[in-house]
Amino acid sequence: MSILHAIFQPGLFSNSSVQDAAVVGAVVALVCAPVGVFTVVRGQSFAGHAFADVTATGGSAAFLLGVSPLLGFVVMALAGAGATELLGAERQRGRDLATGVLLGAGLGLSALLLYLTTTAQSTTGAAVTVLFGSIFAVSSSTLPMVIGFGATALFLVGLVYRPLLLSSINPDLARAQGAGLRVVGLVYVVSLALSVALSALTIGAILSTALLIGPAAAALRLAKSPGRAIACAAVIGVAATWAGIVLAYDSYNWPPAQQGWPVSFFVVSLVLAAYLLAQLTGRRARQA
Amino acid sequence: MLSGLFSGFMVDTWLQASVMAVVAGAVGFFVVLRGSSFAAHAIPQGAFTGAAGAALIGANTLVGVGTFSLLGVVAIARWGRRGQHDVVTALCLVTVLGIGSLFLSMNTEYSEQTFSLLFGEPLAVSSSDLLPTALLGAGCITMVVVLFRPLMLSSVAPELAAARGIRPARIELLFLLSVGVATTMALPVVGALLVFSLMIGPPATARFVTDRPALAMAVSGALGLITVWVSITASFWSNWPIGFFVGTFAVVWYATGRSLARWRRKPGPVLPLELAGAGSR
Numbered sequence: 001m002s003i004l005h006a007i008f009q010p011g012l013f014s015n016s017s018v019q020d021a022a023v024v025g026a027v028v029a030l031v032c033a034p035v036g037v038f039t040v041v042r043g044q045s046f047a048g049h050a051f052a053d054v055t056a057t058g059g060s061a062a063f064l065l066g067v068s069p070l071l072g073f074v075v076m077a078l079a080g081a082g083a084t085e086l087l088g089a090e091r092q093r094g095r096d097l098a099t100g101v102l103l104g105a106g107l108g109l110s111a112l113l114l115y116l117t118t119t120a121q122s123t124t125g126a127a128v129t130v131l132f133g134s135i136f137a138v139s140s141s142t143l144p145m146v147i148g149f150g151a152t153a154l155f156l157v158g159l160v161y162r163p164l165l166l167s168s169i170n171p172d173l174a175r176a177q178g179a180g181l182r183v184v185g186l187v188y189v190v191s192l193a194l195s196v197a198l199s200a201l202t203i204g205a206i207l208s209t210a211l212l213i214g215p216a217a218a219a220l221r222l223a224k225s226p227g228r229a230i231a232c233a234a235v236i237g238v239a240a241t242w243a244g245i246v247l248a249y250d251s252y253n254w255p256p257a258q259q260g261w262p263v264s265f266f267v268v269s270l271v272l273a274a275y276l277l278a279q280l281t282g283r284r285a286r287q288a
Numbered sequence: 289m290l291s292g293l294f295s296g297f298m299v300d301t302w303l304q305a306s307v308m309a310v311v312a313g314a315v316g317f318f319v320v321l322r323g324s325s326f327a328a329h330a331i332p333q334g335a336f337t338g339a340a341g342a343a344l345i346g347a348n349t350l351v352g353v354g355t356f357s358l359l360g361v362v363a364i365a366r367w368g369r370r371g372q373h374d375v376v377t378a379l380c381l382v383t384v385l386g387i388g389s390l391f392l393s394m395n396t397e398y399s400e401q402t403f404s405l406l407f408g409e410p411l412a413v414s415s416s417d418l419l420p421t422a423l424l425g426a427g428c429i430t431m432v433v434v435l436f437r438p439l440m441l442s443s444v445a446p447e448l449a450a451a452r453g454i455r456p457a458r459i460e461l462l463f464l465l466s467v468g469v470a471t472t473m474a475l476p477v478v479g480a481l482l483v484f485s486l487m488i489g490p491p492a493t494a495r496f497v498t499d500r501p502a503l504a505m506a507v508s509g510a511l512g513l514i515t516v517w518v519s520i521t522a523s524f525w526s527n528w529p530i531g532f533f534v535g536t537f538a539v540v541w542y543a544t545g546r547s548l549a550r551w552r553r554k555p556g557p558v559l560p561l562e563l564a565g566a567g568s569r
Contacts, residue, residue: 049378053481097488097542098542100325100484100485101488101489101538101542102539103484104481104482104484104485104488105535107481107535108482109532111407111535114403114407114529115529127402128389128393128402131389132385206333206385207382209379210379210382213379217375261390262390262393265389265393267386268382268386269386271379272379272382275379
């Protein structure tokens with residue numbers, strides 16, 4: 001009982017920002033599960049990571065304009081998706097470079113926006129909030145927006161689930177069937193952008209890859225079918241986010257400063273741990 | 289406005305930044321050629337945690353960055369050979385960044401420091417760093433020059449390189465090491481998030497301009513130098529973060545190179561095989 005009490009400290013379940021954080025975390029993890037599985041299978045981790053970095057610009061602009069960071073994340077992620085589609089249609093390598101260069105420009109711009117925010121409003125926390133996230137700071141008025149964008153992403157993935165699966169696993173066959181591959185790719189990229197934006201809100205723009213790719217990659221080591229992998233990724237994602245929130249809540253009593261460790265740190269570490277564990281289990285299962 | 293741009297401690301900044309820019313340009317050439325953008329992206333971001341850790345325990349930034357760059361290099365070299373390269377790199381990278389944010393949150397000076405580590409601070413260099421920077425830079429340039437041919441060959445024609453007894457794993461490690469060194473030098477000045485821009489923008493542009501590897505590398509170094517010089521001046525003058533200028537320049541170069549190539553009706557960057565011919569000549 002006392003151990004339980006040490007883990008779930010008093011006030012955890014009645015704290016309203018913890019409750020909001022738990023809802024946001026769960027929604028985001030659920031959305032990231034299918035999109036993440038497709039991202040890993042398609043080998044698009046770099047694209048996901050690039051969007052994540054570029055969303056930082058949107059978050060910074062939102063801070064400067066005084067609107068919800070989520071709006072900034074979403075707008076910028078979608079713009080990034082559009083730009084990458086436009087710029088690098090020809091070859092994989094050229095595409096990586098174009099993405100990379102754009103990404104740098106986005107980060108540079110967010111540096112400027114954050115600097116302007118700091119000088120205009122004399123607040124200093126914006127850089128940390130945008131880049132490393134703070135799920136406890138997500139206001140409850142953002143909740144409907146989180147759920148709305150999440151539902152949209154899930155709907156989009158559901159819409160193109162079968163052709164997307166085919167084109168991810170066997171691009172040649174999909175091309176031979178030829179059914180609107182470009183549209184499918186576009187719908188996927190939009191849902192990827194939405195997921196990245198949601199993940200950026202939860203654990204910060206430059207860490208958001210973890211929630212997108214980590215649970216999915218772990219799940220793909222464990223599960224045999226795509227459907228099961230998505231379910232498994234959702235479980236891992238929700239577990240990591242919730243455990244991260246609990247640990248961060250506990251950490252207010254921890255050294256050195258008694259001011260709480262960042263939630264994102266816990267979430268990201270737990271996701272990596274889950275992945276490594278899955279890899280270990282997966283290997284053992286294959287050997288047996 | 290610009291008085292003081294070359295005074296006293298700024299001279300150290302100029303010297304170190306110039307060495308760093310040339311090194312980043314030269315190393316970046318191989319980053320682009322080998323398609324290693326992920327490594328060039330991952331090593332600086334991982335090294336950010338080293339800088340944060342150094343700030344926490346009060347150690348020299350260069351030491352922290354260098355240590356973590358080295359760790360990143362070893363990690364990528366070790367795990368890179370198996371499949372799933374991207375996922376593992378991305379996850380480890382993000383975890384390391386998360387640890388960096390933890391370090392920063394434990395530090396009292398927090399926000400301002402976060403900002404300069406991520407987005408650069410041209411005045412971050414101290415005169416005591418001048419000698420190590422110069423040595424690292426000279427070492428890195430020497431390594432690139434000595435390794436030029438085997439690196440070139442293993443980048444563009446791995447089978448041919450293997451036939452000549454060049455071990456790909458060793459070359460990859462040395463290449464990653466040079467990325468690590470360039471990162472160590474560049475991170476304090478242009479920031480963890482913008483090292484990548486500096487390492488990719490100029491060489492990617494250079495490949496639009498010329499087919500000849502040595503010339504491309506020189507162009508890349510020169511563009512890097514211009515980027516850093518103008519960025520420092522602009523940042524000094526406007527007080528805006530240097531990262532903004534570096535990132536913008538990379539895009540301007542890249543877009544210019546691309547439209548130049550299109551204007552000359554060339555089908556984009558040169559194919560690896562053409563470069564192979566030039567490299568083994």
